[in-house]
Amino acid sequence: MLMSVMDIFETMEYGPAPEAAAPALAWLKERQPFGLFINNQWLRPEGDRYQTSVNPATGKVLAQVTAASSADVDAAVAAAREAFQSWGKTPGHVRARHLYAIARHLQKHARLLSVLESLDNGKPIRETRDLDIPLVARHFYYHAGWAQLMTSELPGYAPVGVVGQIIPWNFHLLMLAWKIAPALAMGNTVVLKPASYTPLTALKFAEIVEEIGLPPGVVNIITGSAATVGEALVRHPDVNKIAFTGSTEVGRTIRRATAGSGKKLSLELGGKSPFIVFDDADLDSVVEGVVDAIWFNQGEVCCAGSRLLVQENVAERLTAKLRARMERMRVGDPLDKAIDMGAIVSSAQLETIQQLVAQGVAEGAQLWQPSWRCPTDGWFYPPTLLTDVSPATTVAQVEIFGPVLVSMTFRTPAEAVALANNTPYGLAASVWSENINLALDIAPKLKVGTVWINSTNVFDASSGFGGYRESGYGREGGKEGLYEYVHPVWEQRASISKVSTDEIPIAKSAEVTDQVANGQSEQAGLVVSSDMLSFDLNVVANGGAQNEKYGTSDGDTAALPAIDRTPKLFIKGKQVRPDSGYSRNVYAPDGRTIGQVGEGNRKDIRNAVEAAHAASGWANTSAHNRAQILYYIAENLAVRADEFVRRLVQQTGCLHADALKEVQTALSRLFSYAAWTDKYEGSVHRPPMRGVVLALPEPIGVMGIACPDEHPLLGFISLVAPALAMGNTVIAIPSSQAPLSATDLYQVLETSDVPAGVVNIVTGDREALSQVLAEHDDVDAMWYFGNTDGARRVELASAGNMKRTWVSYGHRRDWLDNVQGEGQDFLRAATQVKNIWIPYGE
Ligand code: NAP
Numbered sequence: 001m002l003m004s005v006m007d008i009f010e011t012m013e014y015g016p017a018p019e020a021a022a023p024a025l026a027w028l029k030e031r032q033p034f035g036l037f038i039n040n041q042w043l044r045p046e047g048d049r050y051q052t053s054v055n056p057a058t059g060k061v062l063a064q065v066t067a068a069s070s071a072d073v074d075a076a077v078a079a080a081r082e083a084f085q086s087w088g089k090t091p092g093h094v095r096a097r098h099l100y101a102i103a104r105h106l107q108k109h110a111r112l113l114s115v116l117e118s119l120d121n122g123k124p125i126r127e128t129r130d131l132d133i134p135l136v137a138r139h140f141y142y143h144a145g146w147a148q149l150m151t152s153e154l155p156g157y158a159p160v161g162v163v164g165q166i167i168p169w170n171f172h173l174l175m176l177a178w179k180i181a182p183a184l185a186m187g188n189t190v191v192l193k194p195a196s197y198t199p200l201t202a203l204k205f206a207e208i209v210e211e212i213g214l215p216p217g218v219v220n221i222i223t224g225s226a227a228t229v230g231e232a233l234v235r236h237p238d239v240n241k242i243a244f245t246g247s248t249e250v251g252r253t254i255r256r257a258t259a260g261s262g263k264k265l266s267l268e269l270g271g272k273s274p275f276i277v278f279d280d281a282d283l284d285s286v287v288e289g290v291v292d293a294i295w296f297n298q299g300e301v302c303c304a305g306s307r308l309l310v311q312e313n314v315a316e317r318l319t320a321k322l323r324a325r326m327e328r329m330r331v332g333d334p335l336d337k338a339i340d341m342g343a344i345v346s347s348a349q350l351e352t353i354q355q356l357v358a359q360g361v362a363e364g365a366q367l368w369q370p371s372w373r374c375p376t377d378g379w380f381y382p383p384t385l386l387t388d389v390s391p392a393t394t395v396a397q398v399e400i401f402g403p404v405l406v407s408m409t410f411r412t413p414a415e416a417v418a419l420a421n422n423t424p425y426g427l428a429a430s431v432w433s434e435n436i437n438l439a440l441d442i443a444p445k446l447k448v449g450t451v452w453i454n455s456t457n458v459f460d461a462s463s464g465f466g467g468y469r470e471s472g473y474g475r476e477g478g479k480e481g482l483y484e485y486v487h488p489v490w491e492q493r494a495s496i497s498k499v500s501t502d503e504i505p506i507a508k509s510a511e512v513t514d515q516v517a518n519g520q521s522e523q524a525g526l527v528v529s530s531d532m533l534s535f536d537l538n539v540v541a542n543g544g545a546q547n548e549k550y551g552t553s554d555g556d557t558a559a560l561p562a563i564d565r566t567p568k569l570f571i572k573g574k575q576v577r578p579d580s581g582y583s584r585n586v587y588a589p590d591g592r593t594i595g596q597v598g599e600g601n602r603k604d605i606r607n608a609v610e611a612a613h614a615a616s617g618w619a620n621t622s623a624h625n626r627a628q629i630l631y632y633i634a635e636n637l638a639v640r641a642d643e644f645v646r647r648l649v650q651q652t653g654c655l656h657a658d659a660l661k662e663v664q665t666a667l668s669r670l671f672s673y674a675a676w677t678d679k680y681e682g683s684v685h686r687p688p689m690r691g692v693v694l695a696l697p698e699p700i701g702v703m704g705i706a707c708p709d710e711h712p713l714l715g716f717i718s719l720v721a722p723a724l725a726m727g728n729t730v731i732a733i734p735s736s737q738a739p740l741s742a743t744d745l746y747q748v749l750e751t752s753d754v755p756a757g758v759v760n761i762v763t764g765d766r767e768a769l770s771q772v773l774a775e776h777d778d779v780d781a782m783w784y785f786g787n788t789d790g791a792r793r794v795e796l797a798s799a800g801n802m803k804r805t806w807v808s809y810g811h812r813r814d815w816l817d818n819v820q821g822e823g824q825d826f827l828r829a830a831t832q833v834k835n836i837w838i839p840y841g842e
Contacts (some may be wrong), residue, residue, distance in 0.1 A: 014330065016599075017337040025062075028200070033064035036072055036223065037206035039079040040216040045072070051225070053199055056343040057120035057334050057378040061187075066200050068224035073232040076220040080162040080189040081238055083217025088159050088187045095147035099185060101212040103140035105135070113201055117173055118334040120198045122343030122378070123297050125335050135459060139477070142461035143181035146482055149184060153479075155821065159187035160264055161240035161243045164233040166254075167202075168246045169195035169345055170300040170401075172820045175245050176202055177269075178465075178476040180219060183243070185486040190390075191220045192238070193230055197345050199223045199441035203230045206339070226457040234258060241265065243484065247399075248802070255799040260792025262809050266474025268302070268466055270399040271427030273448065273458065274420035275305030278413070279314045281432035285454065287321050290405065291340070291663060293430060295329065295383050298341050299403035300349070302471075303428035305456050306400060308407040309419050319611025322405075326558070327370045328385045343378045350379040353402035354513065360386050360395035365406065386588070391422055398825070414436065416653060417445045424801070426468030430456040436838075443699070443836045449475075452837045460687035463695065463835045469780075470802045473832070478685070478695060480833045490820055491811070523641040528760050533584040550571045567743030569598045569763060572611035575746055581601040585738055586762065589653035605731065605772045608760035609779060612702040612729035615757030619699045619727035623678035626725060630674035632752040633721075634667050639746075641667075644713055644744060651712060651738035665816050666717040672723040672822050675682045680726070691839035697831035699727035700804055701780035704773030706766050706794075708785040708808070712738035713814040716745070718815055720759060720784055721824035728781075729733035729758050731773060736766040770794055777801045783829065784808065804832070 002335075003011075033050050035042035043066075050064040066072075087095075107114065113136075114128040123132075146153070151511045163183045167175040172195060183190050194202040206221045208819060222229055234242055234257050244254050248269040258265055275293050277286050293305025303604035310318050334342030344350045361367050365386040374380035382402040389396050395406050410416040420429055428450040432437045443451040459465060464478030475481045557643055566583065568575040576596035586595045598604075618626070637644065641663050648659035685693040703723050708715040712735040723730050735740030744759055762769055766789050773798035774782045781804040784794040791807035798805045806829045815821040 014338045016334065019115060019118075019129075019335045019337060021115060021119060021335055022552070024112055024119055027116075027204075029111060033204075034066060034199075034203050034223065036066050036068050036076070037073070037203070037209070037221040037253070038076045038217075039083075039220070039221075040210050040214070043072070043075075044530050045069070051196060051223070053120055053197070054346075055119050055378070056345050057119075057375075059378050060122040062119055063200060065203065065223040068222040068226055068229045070232040071230055072222055072224070073236060075240050075813075076191045076222050076234050077162060077164075077233075079217035079220055080191050083215055084159075084161055084189045087189050087215060087218050088161070090187065092147045092150045093293075095187065096144045096184060098212065098214050099140050099144035099147055099181065102208060102214075103137045103144065103203065105208045105212055106137045106140060109204065109265055110134075110137070113204055114268070115175060115335065116200045117198070117206055118342065119706045121169060121172060122334050122340055122345055123300075123344045126337055126339075127297060132171060132174050136173050136459070138821045139174075139177040139181045141460045141675070142477075143470050146182070147185040147481075154186075154482065154486060156489050157483075159184075160487050161188060162238060163188045163190050163241045163243060163485065164236065164239040165190055165192040165243045166230055166233065166246065167195055169198040170297060170302070172198040174506065176205060179243050179245070181461075182476070182481050183485050184218065186482055188241075188485050188623065189218050189811060191222065191233060193223065193233055193396065194223055196223070196225060205371060205784045219357050231257070237261075239263060239517050241485070243474070244268070248472070250800045251472055252802065255802065256796055257287070258723065259795035259799075260788065260809075264484070264487070266466075266476075267472035267801070268429075268474065268476060269470065269472035271302050271304070271425045271467065271471050272307060272397065272399050272423045272447070273303050273305050273425070273428040273430070274307045275430045276416050276420055276432065276442065277308065277310045277314070277318060278416075278431075278433040278435070278438060279311040280434045280438075281314075281454075282434060283314065283321055286318060286432050287325050288796055289430065289432060289454070289456050290322060291329070294405045295341055296457055298344055298381070300345060300401050301457065303450065303457065304401075304429045306405060306430075307396065307420075308405050310407065310409050312409040312411050313415070315407070319385070319407065323368060326368075326385065326841075327372075329383050331374045331380055331382060333375070334548075341383065344381050344402060345379075347379050348837035349401065353381055353400055353404060356398065357384060357386070358405055360406070363390075363393040363395070365389045365393070365395060369722065383481070391419060397423055397784045410750060412453065413442060417442060418667075420705060421434075421447050424470040427471035440836075440838075441488070443471045444696070444834070448834070449832065450835045450837070453839070455837055455839050458687070458689065459839060462685045462687055462694070463693045466833075467833070468832060468834075473804050475833055478833070479683075479836075480695070480828075483828060488819075488825060506782050527819055530703050536757040566596050567598070567740070567746065567763070569600055569604055569608075570743075570749070570759070570761040571604065571608045572760070573615070573750070573754070576607075578764070579607075580647035586651065586738070590684060594650055597743055597763040598736065599761035600733075600769055602772050603761050605762075605769060605776065608731040608762055609702060609773075609776055611760050612731055613778060615729045615755055616701070618724075618729050618755060618758045619701075621727075623681075626727065627677040628675040629724060630670050630677065631722060633748060633754070634670035634674070636748045636752050637663075638667055640748065647741055647744055648713060648738075651740055661816065662711055662714045665821070666714045669714070669717050669822050670721055674719040675724040676827060680698075680824070680831070681835070685835075687837075689839055690841045691837065694836045694838065695727065696834050696836065697827070698834050700730070700780060700830065700832055701728060703728045703830070704733070704770070704776070705730050706733045706770040706782075706784045706786055706790070707735050707742070707772070708738045708815070709735045710812070710814075713741035714815045714821070715785065718821050719785065723756065723783075723830045726827060726830040728830055731760045731762060731779070733762055733766050733769045733773070735763070739763045766790070769791075771797060774798050774805075775800060779803055781805070781829075785813070786810070
């Protein structure tokens with residue numbers, strides 16, 4: 001029969017196009033059982049401590065790898081520590097050459113790595129070959145550049161030391177690259193634990209480390225179980241940082257396990273990312289987008305577009321198109337170049353997917369799967385669509401981590417945003433519309449770390465990746481990712497002289513009097529006359545009011561008591577009485593009572609958090625306006641500078657010159673953050689596509705800030721001002737010992753156009769109130785500058801909603817110093833970077 005070309009196209013079945021497995025299998029056979037890679041040597045354990053790695057497409061064992069013990073973890077950490085002595089000081093150019101060599105060798109072994117990854121994980125060779133491995137090499141090239149530039153681009157920063165890195169199985173080598181490349185570029189050494197399901201590419205990577213002659217101990221790779229190797233690494237006292245990628249549940253456990261240890265922590269966790277389709281979107285492009293969003297990598301993707309949110313009037317049309325496309329998808333041998341989806345990583349993962357889908361159906365969802373059958377040799381699952389899903393059901397909330405798309409509808413853009421944000425996660429989102437105005441209006445409203453406009457699941461080393469909310473914190477990639485692997489140089493000094501914040505430097509009262517008696521004091525522009533400073537400590541006890549003489553009817557004069565001024569709490573722009581009805585005394589250094597402040601409690605914190613949420617519009621006010629308000633606070637504070645100086649002397653007993661310096665520095669600091677408000681703006685990346693990526697620092701949201709005891713005014717301003725500058729709203733707990741400098745600010749705030757609820761101040765027991773804030777699920781970040789134990793408690797409690805924390809562990813910071821007391825470290829901690837991908841062109 002004669003066939004036309006059209007007939008051939010329509011009837012032609014794909015033939016299999018398998019990639020050869022033989023070279024990878026030969027490589028495995030030659031090397032297994034694999035030892036542990038420590039100090040550039042392959043160490044074999046005594047006895048039979050091995051675990052197997054299995055091909056999920058066949059269920060057959062691929063290789064045996066060592067199951068390390070906690071003693072092996074000790075050995076690997078010791079090797080990394082030893083290597084850090086020199087690697088941490090190795091010039092950037094030398095590190096750059098090593099990273100460059102790794103990238104080149106990854107490319108030389110690209111096909112072997114692609115095949116190994118597909119065999120071990122079950123993902124299609126098309127994806128490992130064209131996406132995973134090229135991106136892995138790109139990460140090392142990109143970070144070779146940062147190693148070269150570190151000295152000039154990150155002056156004042158040093159590597160953190162030994163880093164423990166733990167990675168998942170879904171993009172195994174890529175996750176390894178995202179972790180090892182920046183760590184090495186910044187001068188750290190590494191102990192990496194691969195995922196137990198997919199250790200093989202990490203072991204090939206170890207061979208590359210050997211091959212390029214990286215100094216021994218710089219990279220150590222130890223296979224083994226989560227319970228032994230993972231936990232030992234997390235708890236190891238000689239590890240300075242943990243970088244983890246995996247599930248939110250394990251991330252939470254790690255947050256708790258590291259609380260109070262002083263380890264830096266970055267967590268790249270799970271997601272339930274929305275894929276939002278407006279009615280003006282190009283639906284044929286949308287269908288291909290959905291394929292890439294949820295059926296890429298069998299849906300085992302942290303940022304998979306697993307929730308399809310469609311505008312109601314196009315939902316039916318889109319569903320029909322999707323079903324037609326699903327019917328033509330191919331699931332099969334991962335090494336077949338013509339398949340769309342490979343195997344699910346394990347039988348356990350397959351069971352989880354099956355159970356969740358069954359639960360979705362039980363909860364009312366409509367199930368649709370293609371008519372064809374999946375292979376039965378290994379662990380396969382077909383592309384699946386659940387419609388009629390209601391937003392509160394399990395399948396709409398829980399990460400399924402499989403090829404299952406749940407679909408919901410919306411009517412208005414506002415409804416789309418509300419639905420999109422209706423999970424505890426915040427990893428990524430995709431927005432589809434031909435109206436760029438609409439898409440760019442929606443992007444900032446989504447509480448996620450990455451937004452792809454008319455695209456999905458695209459990545460590049462130049463653009464940081466990471467989550468909001470329970471999807472974790474920290475970024476991998478981009479310049480922002482580098483800060484996860486460094487710390488300010490001065491912090492090293494602080495950690496040596498660890499002090500309790502209970503020790504506030506206190507000058508003797510005699511010194512204070514002498515100083516005051518010395519008359520006029522001038523310090524760099526702020527002139528305070530002796531008149532302004534001559535005061536009686538007893539008078540100041542009543543809030544600074546001077547006693548007056550009161551004329552009596554018989555012509556005599558009598559002393560008039562000062563009008564009592566007892567500060568309340570400051571919530572929602574108003575001074576309110578504490579719920580407890582109790583006050584706490586504030587004492588001078590010599591033990592005399594100098595005033596009282598409200599004893600805030602749990603309910604006051606709750607009210608303050610509510611007020612801070614209601615003021616969230618602050619984030620959307622223009623940077624110019626926020627700057628104006630910070631300048632205005634400075635202006636109003638300056639008018640009352642003398643009063644604040646007196647208050648500092650009175651509360652802390654410091655020398656008046658020091659108090660003066662504190663007030664003056666606080667004013668300068670307000671100016672600094674007013675200045676930064678419209679200058680800390682982010683950047684534009686040009687990844688390899690037609691388009692741009694906007695990297696925008698966004699406010700974190702509602703922040704709790706527990707202020708230090710030392711420098712009660714400057715400490716408060718130094719923490720609250722950057723948070724406000726970046727658009728956050730704040731609940732501040734002033735110094736417990738010297739809260740009056742903060743309560744004196746109420747009137748300054750009231751007269752400076754600060755919108756109600758943007759700053760809330762709750763006085764009381766800093767430790768108890770910090771605990772309440774750290775436990776509060778509607779607080780997005782918690783800064784704590786108090787003692788070591790408080791830092792631990794805050795970090796521990798923060799795991800509830802994975803709030804961002806920044807704690808001082810009792811280390812003294814010199815608030816008067818502009819390097820330690822202000823700058824971009826504060827701005828970085830007050831923001832999280834959102835990357836918005838904007839492709840363009842017809
Ligand atoms: P997982 O169960 O959390 O495991 C991740 C890694 O942590 C594995 O190496 C695991 O070891 C180890 N581990 C487990 N429990 C541990 C513990 N208590 N202490 C120390 N280490 C422990 O996650 P997974 O199932 O491998 O990966 C899927 C998850 O990763 C999904 O939630 C996905 O969204 C997330 N993910 C996130 C990103 C991101 O960038 N945000 C990227 C990829 C994946 P074993 O393998 O030995 O169990």
